[in-house]
Amino acid sequence: MAEFNTDVLIIGTGPAGSATAALLSSYGVENVVVNRYRWLANTPRAHITNQRCMEVLRDLGPEVEAEAYLHGTHQDLMGENIFCESLAGEEIGRMKSWGKHPLSRAAHQLASPCHMIDLPQTFMEPILFGAACRRGTQARMSTEYLRHEQDADGVTTTVHDRLSGREYDIRSKYLVGADGGNSLVAEHCDLPFDGQMGVGGSMNILFRADLSKYVAHRPSVLYWIMQPGADVGGIGMGLVRMVRPWNEWLIVWGYDINQPEPEVTEAFATGVARQLVGDPELEIELLSANTWTVNNKYATHMQKDRVFIMGDAAHRHPPSNGLGSNTSIQDAFNLAWKLAAVVRGQAGAGLLDSYSEERAPIAKQIVTRANQSIEEFGPIFQALGMTGGTDIEKIRAGMAARTDATPEAEAQRAAIREAIAFKKYEFDAHGVEMNQRYKSGATVTDGQAEPAFQRDAELHYQPTTWPGARLPHVWVFDHDSGEQVSSLDLCGHGAFTVFTGIGGEAWVEAAGAVGMEFGLGIAAHVIGPRQAYVDHVGDWARASEITDTGCLLVRPDHHVAWRADKMADDPAGELRRVLTQVLAR
Numbered sequence: 413m414a415e416f417n418t419d420v421l422i423i424g425t426g427p428a429g430s431a432t433a434a435l436l437s438s439y440g441v442e443n444v445v446v447n448r449y450r451w452l453a454n455t456p457r458a459h460i461t462n463q464r465c466m467e468v469l470r471d472l473g474p475e476v477e478a479e480a481y482l483h484g485t486h487q488d489l490m491g492e493n494i495f496c497e498s499l500a501g502e503e504i505g506r507m508k509s510w511g512k513h514p515l516s517r518a519a520h521q522l523a524s525p526c527h528m529i530d531l532p533q534t535f536m537e538p539i540l541f542g543a544a545c546r547r548g549t550q551a552r553m554s555t556e557y558l559r560h561e562q563d564a565d566g567v568t569t570t571v572h573d574r575l576s577g578r579e580y581d582i583r584s585k586y587l588v589g590a591d592g593g594n595s596l597v598a599e600h601c602d603l604p605f606d607g608q609m610g611v612g613g614s615m616n617i618l619f620r621a622d623l624s625k626y627v628a629h630r631p632s633v634l635y636w637i638m639q640p641g642a643d644v645g646g647i648g649m650g651l652v653r654m655v656r657p658w659n660e661w662l663i664v665w666g667y668d669i670n671q672p673e674p675e676v677t678e679a680f681a682t683g684v685a686r687q688l689v690g691d692p693e694l695e696i697e698l699l700s701a702n703t704w705t706v707n708n709k710y711a712t713h714m715q716k717d718r719v720f721i722m723g724d725a726a727h728r729h730p731p732s733n734g735l736g737s738n739t740s741i742q743d744a745f746n747l748a749w750k751l752a753a754v755v756r757g758q759a760g761a762g763l764l765d766s767y768s769e770e771r772a773p774i775a776k777q778i779v780t781r782a783n784q785s786i787e788e789f790g791p792i793f794q795a796l797g798m799t800g801g802t803d804i805e806k807i808r809a810g811m812a813a814r815t816d817a818t819p820e821a822e823a824q825r826a827a828i829r830e831a832i833a834f835k836k837y838e839f840d841a842h843g844v845e846m847n848q849r850y851k852s853g854a855t856v857t858d859g860q861a862e863p864a865f866q867r868d869a870e871l872h873y874q875p876t877t878w879p880g881a882r883l884p885h886v887w888v889f890d891h892d893s894g895e896q897v898s899s900l901d902l903c904g905h906g907a908f909t910v911f912t913g914i915g916g917e918a919w920v921e922a923a924g925a926v927g928m929e930f931g932l933g934i935a936a937h938v939i940g941p942r943q944a945y946v947d948h949v950g951d952w953a954r955a956s957e958i959t960d961t962g963c964l965l966v967r968p969d970h971h972v973a974w975r976a977d978k979m980a981d982d983p984a985g986e987l988r989r990v991l992t993q994v995l996a997r
């Protein structure tokens with residue numbers, strides 16, 4: 413007999429689990445979240461928070477978005493990505509990253525109402541978890557998932573209360589495994605994975621020390637350090653990462669995975685910190701140290717009937733490109749509205765199949781990208797004549813050679829410049845972050861071909877309203893107040909939205925009628941002169957890719973479900989046809 417029932421049980425309060433709980437509670441769906449520990453993140457692992465992730469927080473509400481900006485380090489302090497011998501030593505080069513270059517910043521500003529921030533996981537998790545609990549999530553800490561069984565009507569999950577030592581069952585309609593890279597839920601579902609765990613060894617050393625004199629004039633999140641051993645294991649090179657400017661830091665340093673795991677004692681950690689900072693007298697306040705492995709593994713299917721996996725449970729990869737928590741939160745944004753629609757009886761269970769169809773290709777993409785980014789440090793080592801090098805004199809000789817007035821040295825300088833600039837695929841890959849387009853039963857293209865990418869799809873975001881793509885952001889203007897409002901603010905928040913223009917009012921009526929029929933609130937906006945929202949600049953007319961009498965139907969996760977270029981003979985019939993398919997009714 414289950415101790416209690418709920419609609420959705422979530423295992424894990426990391427970014428994926430907390431985001432799912434916050435979204436479900438915002439949509440009014442009963443949920444319980446458990447965590448085997450009594451605390452939220454106690455180390456600041458994830459930090460790069462991209463625009464798409466910020467859009468999810470914005471969708472959760474202005475107070476959630478504002479809290480993230482309040483605690484995050486501003487984009488302006490993130491982007492002087494430095495490559496150097498040590499913080500105190502010679503700088504080899506730098507690349508403007510995370511939208512720091514003016515051209516990249518313009519692309520960021522055009523793409524989203526939100527900007528990137530650096531938000532350590534120790535801040536992100538309490539924001540999401542707090543929002544979830546305030547809105548109705550029941551949280552049980554010190555509660556460990558042990559196993560589950562599912563039947564035609566639901567899932568019975570057995571957990572272990574670590575306070576009392578008691579085991580008990582929770583009954584839910586659905587179970588979400590957001591239980592991280594060693595996911596037991598994924599294992600118990602026997603879900604298929606490609607790739608390999610443990611392809612490299614790495615360690616984190618978290619410490620406090622005021623390093624302002626080395627960094628404040630070249631503000632960055634990441635300082636890459638070229639030292640003997642920097643190309644062994646780890647994430648491509650030694651890293652000194654800003655956690656809080658400029659007195660809290662995380663060193664990421666590799667070790668050979670084929671050798672025994674090093675014991676990261678206080679003396680060892682201090683030694684690594686002194687070596688990478690380049691100050692043999694440096695005193696640090698060591699906060700924590702641990703080892704971890706670089707993984708290259710992703711689920712090719714993320715669902716077994718009533719059970720879903722998300723976040724690191726489904727995609728296990730190094731932190732390169734800063735995609736882990738961002739992608740985990742976007743998994744949640746994809747699944748939560750679907751669970752809500754099915755639990756409320758507005759959609760058939762078939763809608764849930766689209767979660768894996770849409771997110772498994774993203775899992776593969778980001779795991780592959782993150783691991784490739786490690787490899788792409790290779791040309792920097794090669795240009796400096798350091799391959800497999802542990803010889804500091806050889807490295808120094810290689811670095812000195814680049815200062816000669818010879819054709820060879822000039823070629824070396826060019827090779828270093830080129831190798832560093834190429835790292836934009838890790839540190840300024842706006843397309844990887846923003847170009848996610850879905851192909852599944854929950855989008856209806858009516859045969860419209862997917863627009864080809866005009867530029868490198870990993871580097872550059874390309875807006876489109878092709879069904880499956882995220883609705884492009886443009887600013888429109890509130891007719892009464894004159895305030896600018898993002899197109900993304902007009903959709904989402906758990907509801908489907910219809911957009912049309914002057915002459916398209918029949919779509920609004922149709923949305924009302926079909927929404928009533930399906931027991932679904934569908935928001936509707938006519939954008940144009942003297943309407944509630946006005947397109948003074950003409951950006952909406954360009955971005956919407958439909959005529960004024962046309963229609964965009966946007967899903968609760970901001971992705972376009974369907975579009976019609978112009979008024980249909982039977983707009984209600986069209987919306988009924990499309991929503992029947994999308995919602996698997």
Ligand SMILES: Cc1cc2nc3c(=O)[nH]c(=O)nc-3n(C[C@H](O)[C@H](O)[C@H](O)COP(=O)(O)OP(=O)(O)OC[C@H]3O[C@@H](n4cnc5c(N)ncnc54)[C@H](O)[C@@H]3O)c2cc1C
Pocket residue numbers: 423424425426427428429446447448449456457458459460461533555556557558590591592593596616664704722723724725730731733734735736737738739740
């Ligand atoms: C050094 C480093 C830097 C990183 N930088 C970035 C970055 O800049 N940007 C980014 O987006 N990502 C980054 N990441 C990755 C990011 O930390 C992860 O992708 C993210 O934490 C995944 O979130 P999650 O919720 O899926 O899993 P986790 O954060 O691992 O959370 C798992 C949750 O499940 C709970 N749990 C596990 N097993 C059980 C069980 N049996 N019973 C109950 N509860 C259980 C855990 O206690 C925890 O609450 C970085 C990672 C590292 C190591």
